[in-house]
Amino acid sequence: MKFVIILLMIDFLLGTIAKQIFFSQDTGKFARATHVIEDSEAKVMVFGSSHAHRHYVPKVFEQELQTTCYNAGAEGQQLLFHTALQQMVLKRSKPDLLLLNIDEDFLYSSREAYDRLADLHPYYSDHRDVLKPILEMGSPGIDFKLFFKSFQANSTLIHALRYYASPQLDQKGYRPLYGKVKPSKNLKRFENLEAGDDIDPNFVITLERFIAEAKDYGVPLVFVTSPNLLVTDYTNNESLSKIREIARKEQVLLLDFFNSETFLEQYQLFHDTSHLNNDGAELFTKLVADRIKELQHSK
Amino acid sequence: MLFNSFDFFVFLPIVLVCYWLLAKSIKWQNVLLLIASYVFYGWWDWRFLSLIALSTIVDYFVGFKVYRSDDKIIKKRWLWVSVFFNIGLLGFFKYFNFFVGSWIELFASLGYTYQDVWTLSIVLPVGISFYTFQTMSYSIDIYRGKLEPTKDFVAFAAFVSFFPQLVAGPIERATNLVPQFLKPRTFTYDALSKGGKLMIWGFFLKLVVADRAAIYVNAVYNNIESHDGLSFIAATILFAFQIYGDFAGYSLIAIGTAKLFGFDLMTNFRRPYFAASVSEFWTRWHISLSTWFRDYLYIPLGGNRVSKPRWLYNLFITFLISGLWHGANWTFVAWGALNGVYLIAEALLFKKGRKGLHNVLLTFVLINLSWVFFRANSINNALSMISEMLTNPGRLYIGSGDDIAASLYATLAIAMLVLVETKKEYFNSLFTISNNRLELIRLVGYAIVVFMILYFGVFGESQFIYFQF
Numbered sequence: 001m002k003f004v005i006i007l008l009m010i011d012f013l014l015g016t017i018a019k020q021i022f023f024s025q026d027t028g029k030f031a032r033a034t035h036v037i038e039d040s041e042a043k044v045m046v047f048g049s050s051h052a053h054r055h056y057v058p059k060v061f062e063q064e065l066q067t068t069c070y071n072a073g074a075e076g077q078q079l080l081f082h083t084a085l086q087q088m089v090l091k092r093s094k095p096d097l098l099l100l101n102i103d104e105d106f107l108y109s110s111r112e113a114y115d116r117l118a119d120l121h122p123y124y125s126d127h128r129d130v131l132k133p134i135l136e137m138g139s140p141g142i143d144f145k146l147f148f149k150s151f152q153a154n155s156t157l158i159h160a161l162r163y164y165a166s167p168q169l170d171q172k173g174y175r176p177l178y179g180k181v182k183p184s185k186n187l188k189r190f191e192n193l194e195a196g197d198d199i200d201p202n203f204v205i206t207l208e209r210f211i212a213e214a215k216d217y218g219v220p221l222v223f224v225t226s227p228n229l230l231v232t233d234y235t236n237n238e239s240l241s242k243i244r245e246i247a248r249k250e251q252v253l254l255l256d257f258f259n260s261e262t263f264l265e266q267y268q269l270f271h272d273t274s275h276l277n278n279d280g281a282e283l284f285t286k287l288v289a290d291r292i293k294e295l296q297h298s299k
Numbered sequence: 300m301l302f303n304s305f306d307f308f309v310f311l312p313i314v315l316v317c318y319w320l321l322a323k324s325i326k327w328q329n330v331l332l333l334i335a336s337y338v339f340y341g342w343w344d345w346r347f348l349s350l351i352a353l354s355t356i357v358d359y360f361v362g363f364k365v366y367r368s369d370d371k372i373i374k375k376r377w378l379w380v381s382v383f384f385n386i387g388l389l390g391f392f393k394y395f396n397f398f399v400g401s402w403i404e405l406f407a408s409l410g411y412t413y414q415d416v417w418t419l420s421i422v423l424p425v426g427i428s429f430y431t432f433q434t435m436s437y438s439i440d441i442y443r444g445k446l447e448p449t450k451d452f453v454a455f456a457a458f459v460s461f462f463p464q465l466v467a468g469p470i471e472r473a474t475n476l477v478p479q480f481l482k483p484r485t486f487t488y489d490a491l492s493k494g495g496k497l498m499i500w501g502f503f504l505k506l507v508v509a510d511r512a513a514i515y516v517n518a519v520y521n522n523i524e525s526h527d528g529l530s531f532i533a534a535t536i537l538f539a540f541q542i543y544g545d546f547a548g549y550s551l552i553a554i555g556t557a558k559l560f561g562f563d564l565m566t567n568f569r570r571p572y573f574a575a576s577v578s579e580f581w582t583r584w585h586i587s588l589s590t591w592f593r594d595y596l597y598i599p600l601g602g603n604r605v606s607k608p609r610w611l612y613n614l615f616i617t618f619l620i621s622g623l624w625h626g627a628n629w630t631f632v633a634w635g636a637l638n639g640v641y642l643i644a645e646a647l648l649f650k651k652g653r654k655g656l657h658n659v660l661l662t663f664v665l666i667n668l669s670w671v672f673f674r675a676n677s678i679n680n681a682l683s684m685i686s687e688m689l690t691n692p693g694r695l696y697i698g699s700g701d702d703i704a705a706s707l708y709a710t711l712a713i714a715m716l717v718l719v720e721t722k723k724e725y726f727n728s729l730f731t732i733s734n735n736r737l738e739l740i741r742l743v744g745y746a747i748v749v750f751m752i753l754y755f756g757v758f759g760e761s762q763f764i765y766f767q768f
Contacts, residue, residue: 002738002742003495003742003745003746006739006742006743006746007746007749007750009746010743010746010747010749010750011746011749011750011753014750014754015750015753015754018754118758139305140305141305141308141309144305144308145305145758148753150750150753150754151753151754151758153754154753154754154755154756154758155704155708155754155755155757157754157755158703158704158707158708159704162703162704
């Protein structure tokens with residue numbers, strides 16, 4: 001019993017310090033997530049994985065749409081994370097537009113998608129209502145696990161110290177990539193994506209929840225697919241087919257830039273085969289903004 | 300069920316409370332342990348419970364047959380029933396595909412191509428190498444007159460399937476563990492405290508040392524084409540601590556858990572990387588297995604009480620088989636053979652035991668060299684990695700993003716482990732936290748270790764390496 005009391009005291013003391021360190025970060029992925037969850041009042045918010053993070057330039061949206069924008073894309077994260085982030089944002093703020101950058105494999109089973117939700121643990125005590133159902137999809141007993149403050153801040157110390165020492169600057173959430181991919185014979189000229197793993201029903205539910213949440217709060221939602229360097233055949237991609245089906249059913253506009261002629265084999269616009277460089281990102285953001293303007297005018 | 304899973308944290312307190320509520324009846328305590336052990340194992344795959352049950356039944360009856368027979372030949376025949384059954388079980392589930400595949404490859408290399416119709420789709424039952432060895436020790440010890448068979452079937456079945464050490468050891472001797480199932484166990488605060496401390500340190504080794512190190516090790520070993528010699532050296536040193544943290548961590552959790560139930564299991568690791576020779580290393584590493592091989596293979600082969608060539612042969616063959624025990628892959632055979640060669644070299648070159656820090660470092664280097672074979676995905680990979688280590692240091696891979704943090708956490712955790720073990724090895728009489736006279740220091744010390752587990756540990760419910768053996 002004495003041990004439990006001492007453990008709780010140490011957890012409270014050191015865990016509080018750990019969380020203070022966490023929330024005092026000014027740059028890096030955690031600082032960006034905290035800004036999105038706690039502060040951002042941007043009217044256009046972009047969600048998605050590294051493709052969102054690297055492809056949408058808020059400055060361009062702001063110029064084109066005469067509004068404010070924040071890029072809430074998070075590298076390595078998938079739908080569960082984006083949905084949690086979206087729900088926490090909508091609890092506090094009402095943007096005019098949400099963009100979700102769709103990855104073709106969003107619905108395929110992925111253990112990493114669950115494991116990486118650990119990035120949301122520090123926010124659990126303040127956003128339990130949103131986070132509990134999402135975190136419990138991958139791991140039962142989340143209340144028990146996150147009872148300890150130190151566990152809520154698990155594995156964040158070095159990250160925080162690193163960005164204190166060397167700040168990771170961003171432009172309203174966007175971090176540009178530079179350099180051009182070199183044309184090479186090693187790059188596949190035609191990629192026929194076979195059916196991947198199984199579709200994870202939790203991911204399907206989560207995508208539907210993302211749409212429902214936007215509708216409940218009356219915030220327009222647009223899905224966008226990012227351009228690719230090389231022509232790719234997605235006909236066998238069950239995940240993408242399912243996403244398209246859901247978008248159709250729920251009447252969510254999908255701006256499809258997969259295999260866009262503007263970008264195919266434009267090596268000068270790509271940092272690697274799947275990520276645009278800053279030039280490519282600015283062009284892409286402009287094209288997306290144009291489509292949104294058209295949409296706004298048509299309404 | 301994994302020790303590092305949420306399920307176990309629910310399972311353990313429930314079983315523990317029920318167990319001590321039944322303290323007045325050994326019989327019901329054993330029944331509870333048996334049920335709990337089967338639930339623990341069945342959580343992974345209930346179908347393979349039948350193998351444990353079969354192994355239990357066979358050795359229970361063989362034990363009696365061996366004990367009751369006066370005829371030595373008949374005794375031996377019954378013993379062979381146990382050995383054939385358990386080795387057969389192991390052979391079929393663990394080695395069948397390996398040997399068939401190896402034969403096919405051998406004939407293919409000689410120009411004879413066979414269609415691979417013999418290999419089967421077999422799932423390796425977790426822990427089969429451990430519980431088959433443990434049950435065999437029961438029959439062998441009865442044959443040797445060291446143990447009388449127990450009539451209490453439930454106690455025997457609980458001994459075979461005792462959940463703390465069922466899937467990854469320590470491989471207990473029947474002479475040590477069976478009697479503990481037959482006598483009353485009393486609840487003591489001291490046992491609870493000692494068990495808890497062992498478990499806490501075990502979790503630190505597993506979640507903070509091993510699983511952190513694994514991130515770098517896997518990044519390098521699973522992608523050797525992209526790395527150079529320096530990265531291989533770093534990954535191999537990290538692997539040395541990964542496998543130690545993983546396996547010693549499991550053993551400590553097992554020993555600690557058993558203590559909560561009033562059982563004493565044998566020590567399985569004794570600061571192995573402070574060994575000053577490879578032969579000493581094997582008295583400190585996986586002690587329950589090395590003593591098993593010593594008692595049931597090496598000594599029956601004649602041990603060192605034979606001619607020198609025969610003695611060296613005994614050493615080599617024991618390590619070769621120990622290597623094969625670790626896995627159905629030529630990499631493990633090579634690892635065992637290399638350790639056998641080390642021991643032969645030591646036996647030939649050194650008359651006296653070796654001491655001193657330089658010998659500790661030399662032994663660490665030799666053991667690390669053998670770990671390359673243990674961890675590499677193939678012998679070719681192992682050889683090319685060693686060649687790169689010697690000829691092409693290249694650039695040290697430090698990872699990117701979260702990988703860098705993982706390597707730093709691993710390095711910090713290893714530094715702490717080395718500090719604690721150095722203190723235990725060389726300055727044990729100096730200041731102690733775990734056994735400090737002041738209760739507050741003990742409690743705060745362990746609470747800080749728990750904090751470190753929660754703050755720095757990896758919580759992906761990763762499997763323990765030795766589950767595959």
